[in-house]
Amino acid sequence: MNLQNKNKFVFFEDFERTCYDTVVDRSQIPYLHYPKPKTFNRSECDGNPVRLFAIVSMQRSGSGWFETLLNSHINVSSNGEIFGPKSRRDNASSIIETLDKVYNLDWLTSSSKNECSAAIGFKWMLNQGLMQHPKEIVHYFNDRGVNVIFLLRRNMLRRLVSILANAYDKDAKLLNGVHVSHVHSAEEASLLSKYKPKINITSLKSDLRGMESTAVKALDYFNSTRHIIIYYEDLIKDPAEKLIEVEDFLKLPQMNLTSQQVKIHKGALSEHIENWEEVNKTLSGTAYEKFLQADY
Template sequence: MADDLCSFTKLQDAFISKSPKKSPLVLRMIVLMFVMVCGVYICSICIKQISNRTNTELLNIQVIDRPCPVPNIEPWEIPYVHYPKPKTFSRAECKCNPVRYFAILSMQRSGSGWFETLLNNHTNISSNGEIFSVKVRRSNISSIVETLDKIYNLDWLTSASKNECTAAVGLKWMLNQGLMQHHEEIVEYLRTRGVSAIFLFRRNLLSRMISVLANSYDRDAKLLNGTHKSHVHSPHEAEILAKYKPLINATLLMRNLKQVEDTQAKALEYFKSTRHIILYYEDVLKNRTKLVDVQEFLKVPQRDLKSRQVKIHKGALSNYVENWDDVRKALEGTRYQGFLHGEYRK
């Protein structure tokens, strides 16, 4: 009996001594399970919040960058409608106003300066001038493309820029300013970028020659108070410049006229695959409905366009050439004889 009691006492002591060892392990397991459950719950809440925030941000981005509605135009016009995103300013409420790209392709003293002032008189047209008169901009095709990209992205800022609400943007580009030299690459650029060409030439090439010579003389003489001006805005200034009568080399006259004629024909051939319109200075001067045609070509609202420029010479060309008799004899009986009777010149 005493032995049994002793054995029972030992078992009881053993049980009591082991119980404290099991109890902390169970508690730890319970705590661990609780922590895991809480962790999973917290993580699920965080993931849900992140997902909701991401969706919200994506929704906001979609709202900000939603595409502009397709304008009601003919299918063939689609490549010529653009929505520039300038880097230098925001188009704001006009960002969905479509913009057409154009380039005035011409030759010096063909009325392009006067014609450009007419276009810039329109509230929605920005023609940025003779950009490629600066040689470095036309030094290679890469420089040309870089400059064109800046112009058509509305990042080329001049006094002509209408910025936000521009509906047509372009420049004036002379044939001898890299245009003919890189014509293949430029034609490809105009076609792929949806740029329309406006050819502006002069019918009377003798009239143009007189203007070139007179302007070249004034570049050195600076007849207007020591200042050279290619275009004037007052009858008084025009009268001063018109007093100079250039002396034309009658021997080379036919050859020079043909050279200009061939250059114009070659330009039309090079760029015939582009969307274009052909204008002549004399026609625009005498028939202002030609300006209606231009505005229709650029798809801008019709406006009555005006220019402050004043014609330097008026009337018969014989009044503005020093050796007119020599010129007349050189052209009479030739296909250029009609140039002798040209009434208008700029």
């Protein structure tokens, strides 16, 4: 009998496998990512996990100040309002494409730290496509393990004052002929706060109701995501405590977070509204009366 030897070759496919540090909480593994950016090499930080986040907010709710605080953390890169341009939020596909680019560390801005960033994210206003495609975005956030930071205001009357004042300055350009949404000195804040908007009392209650309704809907839409809710009023009152909550939420080492931004409208609302008496009369005895006396 002739025995014919047959050589058998076993091919081993080379593949990458993420090794998790034994000290990592296993429940956090779905939120740890190891991006492979196309625009640069993470080199020695290739094995360092990155957490993904989105600051979900509304215009004139303190998100600019909050983001500068986060970006003062050496391990955080938050890239601003990336969905400002409509082309990036035309449809769900363009939104997902943009998200992929950001979370793969291929969205390069002045806020980008380095290849060793431990948390990467951006600001997303509720009127920038987020409320139009909640189902697709929630699915993406849950699938990718995106951490959602809601930054909202309780006092929508103060938000309305800020919106109207900011809109006025876009044309008036009170600060040396230049429009700015945020300031960095008490002198600049004092100059901008001199303008007192006149509020439309006919639509005031409806406007406030609409703002609150939008915030409630957003919280409902994204309730299934891993999220934290931070209110601007609480952040103003005790920034250190609230920022520690955010650092813990993102599993970041605690640092002293700072910002150069200065609050524009301080003190009683009566000092910042031209037709204060009308506003006070319109809201007194309603569910929005509480907004009238809240000072900070």
